[in-house]
Amino acid sequence: AQSVTQPDIHITVSEGASLELRCNYSYGATPYLFWYVQSPGQGLQLLLKYFSGDTLVQGIKGFEAEFKRSQSSFNLRKPSVHWSDAAEYFCAVGARSGYSTLTFGKGTMLLVSP
Amino acid sequence: DSGVTQTPKHLITATGQRVTLRCSPRSGDLSVYWYQQSLDQGLQFLIQYYNGEERAKGNILERFSAQQFPDLHSELNLSSLELGDSALYFCASSAGPLAGGHTDTQYFGPGTRLTVL
Numbered sequence: 001a002q003s004v005t006q007p008d009i010h011i012t013v014s015e016g017a018s019l020e021l022r023c024n025y026s027y028g029a030t031p032y033l034f035w036y037v038q039s040p041g042q043g044l045q046l047l048l049k050y051f052s053g054d055t056l057v058q059g060i061k062g063f064e065a066e067f068k069r070s071q072s073s074f075n076l077r078k079p080s081v082h083w084s085d086a087a088e089y090f091c092a093v094g095a096r097s098g099y100s101t102l103t104f105g106k107g108t109m110l111l112v113s114p
Numbered sequence: 115d116s117g118v119t120q121t122p123k124h125l126i127t128a129t130g131q132r133v134t135l136r137c138s139p140r141s142g143d144l145s146v147y148w149y150q151q152s153l154d155q156g157l158q159f160l161i162q163y164y165n166g167e168e169r170a171k172g173n174i175l176e177r178f179s180a181q182q183f184p185d186l187h188s189e190l191n192l193s194s195l196e197l198g199d200s201a202l203y204f205c206a207s208s209a210g211p212l213a214g215g216h217t218d219t220q221y222f223g224p225g226t227r228l229t230v231l
Contacts, residue, residue: 034219034220036222043116043118043204043223043224043225044204044206044222045116045222046220046221046222090157094218101162101170101172102147102220103159104156104157105156106156107156107157
């Protein structure tokens with residue numbers, strides 16, 4: 001069965017500093033990988049996804065993520081964090097099938113300090 | 115705005131009651147997924163429908179059921195409610211397998227917050 005680990009429950013970053021959120025997955029083959037963001041009281045918004053090809057994926061709002069097969073990781077990065085980035089971030093893995101369901105990590109809450 | 119709509123936004127009810135949550139997928143999407151988000155369990159996949167047929171089942175309780183109608187909207191029915199069913203329930207939709215694997219990205223609605231008292 002597939003699984004996702006987000007080892008950091010909370011992260012605090014100063015505004016303007018760089019950010020890296022960690023995600024490790026367990027899956028028997030190359031999975032589909034996703035990062036979603038959830039602002040307070042909101043639904044989940046897709047930031048970016050990896051299906052195949054270039055292992056460095058660009059997303060919305062200046063985020064990027066790198067798929068590293070050898071480390072079973074898909075870490076999310078942003079070079080300069082803005083106060084509006086404060087939210088909860090979820091990494092998810094999906095199976096490579098037509099009826100792909102998603103398995104989510106527990107999430108990382110990002111706090112941005114002034 | 116993802117294009118997925120869910121009603122109601124909030125629902126407060128009592129233990130033992132039954133409620134129905136409604137979801138309309140994005141235009142053109144054939145697959146609908148239901149998830150439950152709670153503080154202790156995180157985001158859990160419940161069930162998936164594709165073009166009216168059940169396709170995948172996750173950690174869905176027997177007291178819960180769902181269906182997808184010919185117009186592709188979906189309803190999640192929760193019965194004999196318990197305090198522990200209080201959670202945020204999300205619906206997501208995707209194009210479905212016939213549109214190609216790369217389009218099987220799930221887009222989430224704003225959720226229905228259920229409070230059981």
